[in-house]
Amino acid sequence: MTGFRRSLRRPPVDPTTIGRRAFDLLCITMGFLLLVHATHLPSWLTGALATVLALRWRHRRRGGKKVPTLIKLPMLALLLAAIVLHYGTLFGRDPGSAFAVGLLVLKLLESERVRDARVGVAFACFGLMSALLFGQGLVASGIVSLGLFPALATLRALENPDADIAGWSIQWKPVLLSLLASIPLSIFAFLFIPRLGSPLWGAPDSGQAATGLSDRLAPGRMLDLMTDDTPAMHITFDGPPPPNAQRYFRAYVMQWFDGNEWTPGSHATRRPPAQAEYGRRIAYHAAVEPSHDRVLPLLDMPTLAPPDTVLGPDRTVRSNRRIDDVVNVSALAALDYRLEPTLDDSVRHDNLALPVGAGPRARALASSWSQRFGSNSTAIVQAALAMFHDGFSYTLAPEPLGGDRIDDFLFQTKQGYCEHFASSFTFLMRAAGIPARVVTGYQGGYWNDRAHYLLVRRSDAHAWSEVWLDGRGWVRIDPTAAVRPERVQLGAAAAAIGQRDGWLDTPWIREMRDRWDVVNQWWNRGVIGFDSLRQQGMLQPFGVDHADVTDLAVVLAIGCSLLVTIALGWAIFQRREGDALDAWMRRLERKLARAGVARRTSEGPKHFLTRAARALPAQRNALERLCELYLRSRYAHDEPPPESIRAFGHAVRELKARRVVK
């Protein structure tokens, strides 16, 4: 009668209103959504929405009903106005997601019905996904996926009539189990859902400024970069890594100087890639972190353009798509090379051009060198490097430069970093009649000995020069190395030591950072970098060299069906009640049913077996023995002893019941 009483005791609740527990969970879901979006929402908006959320929760906890439209509408208008004022528009990724999160929180104000709550949860799931568009790192993804817990728990609580009286652990554990059980299917789907070769609509207008190398080199422009320890690339080599002094990653080649800043020059891309002869080559794989730019810094000297990229005339590589996510590139680099052995006249002209009027003292110095050494370009280069080595110092905080930055640097301040050295060195070379240009990119990197990869951080950004020498082509000259060899031998961090906080470099922190970086690296390569190319190669072990969309769809369909079938088997399988004795009894019942004696509902074992013995005279003795065995095993003990179960089972197997032909 418990059920009867329960049905009477339950207070008459309107089943279409949200229960108390379900509303709590809904508020947690929305709070979580707010949290994962907090990184890009303006803080005042996050604060205001959190306040609204908390007030509404308290309001309903105290028995409050729907918030009247008189309050709701102005708040909606306020949200709209605030977003338009702050972002200037309502469209785009940032204002759009801010508006969506705001709407979802305001939706709580009128959420009284189960229907409202469901709609809220569904769109909260969408909001969680959209938070990943702002960053899909390991930590961000982990936190966002935690948001599924309150969302699914809300849906369960909305269904469960006992949700309000059940404990909190009841709300979480089944959600955890169901999500864990979903992992195999989701991994399979993740691997085999065909990726789009090209986006259906425009990539998100990420208002993010390009972070990383810039296509112009101006005073101070590199400084932000050189203090930013964010990873820029992870590189693994097939074979031993090249020595530090050869780890130059070429991003931009700049030939145009206007007296203040260097730029690649407008006509730089029209020509085919320069001719080159290669010596020793090494193969490597780079995972390039998003830079929101198209340039792909590759190890000097790239021999071929990797797929989906273009090799420029100056041997820099640009990707066909903006790098908004981690891009995995496999490439070949020639450590010994001869680039552009014969120089085109127009190129020579471009690389000798100097801005009118800039650096008169530097020009005078350069012409004195060219008078002294004549056409011996190597000697001129050596002279310039010797000058840097003897009188200049390396610092990340140089004195500011005056009007003529070349002369100021060379003859006044005499201190600076790669940008100053490369810029003035190139100027000097051009003034001395040697074609020269500035190259920017990364240099060095941190070799992670645990995982055998090279970590290049943004702080490894570097600028150097290339001079064209007759018979040798473009030769890389790093004037910074002349001033501070550690910069090239050990990396930027070592060169600038003493000017930065040292505590981040204590051994155990570095150890932890190494480990953490390995995990991140794994996530970036394995998950974020899993693109359509790698997907196409996935079926290679099975003989499909280039899996196209149809192949993938077939595998996806077959695999998902298989997994769902397995799950269905689990769903259908039901453990039968009872112990081994019951199992044998059921087998006996099946045998007797085939012989024409089916056990009736509510027929006891004794009655049934006696009836069977009467109906099947040939097995009369066996059935009577079975009956006796069963009754003794079942009722003589609390638990049927194993040997009597065995005896009963044996007797059941022995029984040969045949239908009696009457």
Place this chain on the structure above:
Amino acid sequence: MTPRGPGLLAWAERRLPSLTRLRPREPLPIHLHRRRIYIVPTGFGLGFSLLLAVMLLGALNYTNNAALGLTCLLGSAVVGSMLVAFRTLNGLVVGGMRTDSVRAGSPARVSLDVSAPQRIRTAIRLDVEGVQQVFTVRPGQPALVEFPLETSFRGWLPLPRLRIHTRWPMGLFRAWSWLHPDQAILVYPRAEALGPAPMVPSGDADRGRPRAGDELASLREYRAGDPRRQIAWKLSARHHSLLVKDLEQPAPQDDWRLDWDAMHGLDDESRIARLARWVDEARDSGRRWSLRLPDAYFDIAQGDEHYHRCMTALALRP
């Protein structure tokens, strides 16, 4: 079920009798198994799937693998919830039915015994003629689901088709099964509201007057003329006045001999209604009665068993 096109529904009923309400009657207990449990997504489920599709497209378009992974996880959880919905109903046993005696016109309170052998079944819903009951079945603790059933006429009222369904766990899928138990409720005839008392054959004039007897009824003040042997001497000694024992024989209530044929000028239903009222009154006043019907006779007796026998006979009159 959500209303669909009439043609589709008719086709479904013809082709898939167990899917729809055309399922034939079957005896209790009913075991729910996989061949009679059906699952369709709810409206919310369809909407949610649409949202998942949009999420998938967005993740693919922006080549955002983390978002794609989240979408896949959510999608798999949705698929899993379909199986959980099925598992909630699979193996459920609808056992016995109980009901009180009920009068035509008033709702019967029917209770069904729903049990589950292995695991807890949450948020099971039972639809009976538009009224929904929500309950949870715990293993080894059968739930007794009570629902009202409108009655309008005496006699056997077959249980209507019942739909047992669930949207557990997330409201995305509805698993359901139609039950058509081979059970009926006996509805007793409606008693007429007002009417004459039955004819008592003896026609005794001083009916109801107390008669002197052997049993002590009460004590009262002495009045002149009371027989001396009725004075309660011992009790009177403790009082200021004499007390007299009032002795009387309880008036034997006349047995009612209710007879179908004794009522003239009434149609069958009116006779049944009147007899039902008399049987009620007889039981309430504690008297004995007999009932003669054209095809049955219940000899003079009293008590609940007699009452139910008489009422059953009346209810089942053709």
